Amino acid sequence: MSTQQKQIHLAAHFPGVNNTTVWSDPEAGSHIAFDSFARFARTAERARFDFLFLAEGLRLREQGGRIYDLDVVGRPDTFTVLAALAAVTDxxxxxxxxxxTFNEPYEVARQFASLDHLSAGRAAWNVVTSWDAFTGENFRRGGFLEQGDRYTRAEQFLRTAQELFDSWRGDEVAADRSTGRFLTGPGAGAFRHEDEHFAIEGRFNVPRSPQGRPVVFQAGDSDDGREFAARSADAIFSRHAELAAGQAFYRDVKGRLARYGRAPEELLILPAATFVLGDTDDEAQDAAREVRRAQVSGQTAIKLLEQVWNRDLSAYDPEGPLPDVDPDPGEHTLARGRASVRMVRDPLAVAREYRELAAAEHLSIRDLVIRTSARQTFIGSPATVADAIDAYVQADASDGFILVPHVTPGGLDAFADTVVPLLQERGVFRTEYAGTTLRDHLGLPPRP
Structure with missing residues (x-):
């Protein structure tokens, strides 16, 4: 076995209710009951995954003034779920x-420091921004920031939180961890920070946690987002799951690290990936087609097309041809809520492309939406999927994947039972955890 083989990083995303999830599948369970989160986390841990990832939804999506049909369950609070999972995983x-954008550094730093203590060093923070005034209506600080300003705030927010984490030094703490009592030096927890967004001063009341700081993830794909990740993140989530695009993204982001005095291995690149398994490749392809049609019902197809057309298309037959009217290129008001809205810069050009594709392949509205919306990343037998994942990582298109099953909570089981053992046999994925913290799992240097 070549010593040059990269080790693959795998994580699992609990997706909630969206157009990836087949919530109508008989095997699908609750997306808010704790048993679902616990089963999912235990499966990922049994498979020796690096981490479990929860996204955030701060407002239910709306379309045409109604709650979007795939989002009616909403999302429970991220910190609450992760703290509960810390008690049922190791x-x-x-x-x-x-x-x-909508939180404050002291509050978030305190929550993550607490989670890192409760989990014995397993906490990670995906730092995101929001321009969405619709979501911002839930908060005092509505959607008032331009893109450049929101990244400035995000960087200052993260820097401020890190100052709070670092306000406790090891030599200032003599701890009896069985009682939680701490004897501290005179400067322990003291902080003062002032910039254009924050002016805070006081003492941080959570002593330094096992990782020192939580692992920091970033998900932006813009130039600002990539630069933010190169400066400040430990890992970046990528949208590029195709080989050539993945390699280009990998080269670009890794190439930015040197200017900040960082080595390539200090930032991991992890695309989201879906999968459909079968006993044979043909069986998996058949199953994948069924999954896509279950993900995109006729009603969902109309809703997704409305996000491009910016018009009410409810009168159209999803099994019929594309609308004969053009999109409304005005300000997007039909769909509200960032997670549900495609960022379509030129809807008229997109409509032309869609019409040409539909005419060439004789596609209905539903067929077109299935054809042009998110696709499965890995389809095949366990051996085929293991081959594809390994080839992608060894080709420097990523450092691993965040897997998004289409059924929760049990959709990860088959991957854990069939694909993971094949990767372990190749020597590219761990058979046991080598350390106890998330930094250990990711191969990241410890924070001082």
């Missing part, structure tokens, strides 16, 4: 998305 990392 090693798997616990990563959560927390918004830097």
């Amino acid at each position: 090693r798997i990392g616990l990563a959560g998305t927390i918004n830097s």
Whole structure:
């Protein structure tokens, strides 16, 4: 076995209710009951995954003034779920998305430091921003920031939180961890920070946690987002799951690290990936087609097309041809809520492309939406999927994947039972955890 083989990083995303999830599948369970989260986390830990990831939804999506049909369950609070999962798992990392636009550094730092203590060093923070005034209506700080400003706030938010984490030094703490009593030096927890967004001063009341700081993830794909990740993140979530695009993204982001004095291995690149398994490749392809049609019902197809057309298309037959009217290129008001809205810069051009594709392949509205919306990343037998994942990582298109099953909570089981053992046999994925913290799992240097 070549010593040059990269080790693959795998994580699992609990997706909630969206157009990836087949919530109508008989095997699908609750997306809010704790038993679902616990089963999912235990499966990922049994498979020796690096971490479990929870996204964040701060407002239900709306379309045409109504709650979007795939989002009616909403999302429970990320910190609450991760803290509960810390009690029923031992090693798997616990990563959560927390918004830097609508929160405050002291509050978030305190929550993550607490989670890192409760989990014995398994906490991770996906730092995101939001421009969405619709979501911002839930908060005092509505959607008032331009893109450049929101990344400035995010960087200052993260820097402020890190100052709070670092306000406790090891030599200032003599701890009896069985009682939680701490004897501290005169400067322990003291902080003062002032910039254009924050002016805070006081003492941080959670002593330094096992990782020192939580692992920091970032998900932006813009140039600002990539630069933010190169400066500040330990891992970046990528949208590029195709080989050539993945390699280009990998080269670009890794190439930015040197200017900040960082080595390539200090930032992991992890695309989201879906999968459909079968006993044979043909069986998996048949199953994948069924999954896509279950993900995109006729009603969902109309809703997704409305996000491009910016018009009410409810009168159209989803099994019929595309609308004969053009999109409304005005300000997007039909669909509200960032997670549900495609960022379509030129809807008229997109409509032309869609019409040409539909005419060439004789596609209905539903067929077209299935054809053009998110596709499965890995389809095949366990051996085929293991081959594809390994080839992608060894080709420097990523450092691993965040897997998004289409059924929760049991959709990860088959992957854990069939694909993971094949990767372990190749020597590219761990058979046991080598350390106890998430930084250990990811091969990241410890924080001082």
